[in-house]
Amino acid sequence: MPKLVDHEERRAHIIDALLRAAANTGLHSVTMRSVAVEAGISVRLVQYYFDTKEQLLLAAMTRLTTRMGERIQHRLRGTGATPDPRAVIEAVLLEAVPTDEESRVFHLVHTEYAVLSVTDPALGGRPFLAAPDAMEAFLVTHLTAARDAGTADPDLDPRHEAVVLLAASAGLGLSVLLGQRTPEDATAVLRYHLGRVLPTRPATTQDGPPA
Known part of the structure; x- marks a missing residue:
């Protein structure tokens, strides 16, 4: 049986990845791709939860x-x-x-x-x-x-x-x-x-x- 995805947990995981990336390289240099790399997931998955970088930053x-x-x-x-x-x-x-x-x-x-x-x-x-x-x-x-x-x-x-x-x-x-x-x-x-x-x-x- 496929494992159920906890979407709030996934969103939190992505947000935490953005914060780690921002703390290391500065918020101005953070991209959807760098967040995906930090989170260990695909860019497509990041975009599934956040359409734009601005949405991710606001979250x-x-x-x-x-x-x-x-x-x-x-x-x-x-x-x-x-x-x-x-x-x-x-x-x-x-x-x-x-x-x-x-x-x-x-x-x-x-x-x-x-x-x-x-x-x-x-x-x-x-x-x-x-x-x-x-x-x-x-x-x-x-x-x-x-x-x-x-x-x-x-x-x-x-x-x-x-x-x-x-x-x-x-x-x-x-x-x-x-x-x-x-x-x-x-x-x-x-x-x-x-x-x-x-x-x-x-x-x-x-x-x-x-x-």
Whole structure:
């Protein structure tokens, strides 16, 4: 009896092959053929699941975004059953710092994709911006909660601060990719700035896990 094909598993296998190829040679040089070679399958099979390279890239970005969310949830589980707003915000920001191979690949591919999307309309647009917009809204919610709970300056503008925090974390993440500073240095800077934005914490709150 022929073996049944798990199509989602096959799609994931192809996407992972693209990510490995992109991490090794750069996203700009990835082709359907190079992905097929990396995956150990035919180009025709890659094209069966993804009609174009753009479709494959979009699927890869969706997979990376989902995985990033899972990593943030893992960090939050280490802060206790009911993490306070600062613990939540810290968990989100620290995921912008490449500290292991998976996060390095995420930020490398994400950064390359963003640059390519500037000149390729097929890669840009609202679908790509949906995740950053959602992250900004998420931080605004928790910064507002911190301000209302009295653990932040009552004059804090949650939206403006969310923009600043995300920009700072993205810039620090890039500096780690470039070798300008270590993950430990970038983490220390993020925690320093977050301590200025949210200077007090409830006495029962545990510190988040180390990066």
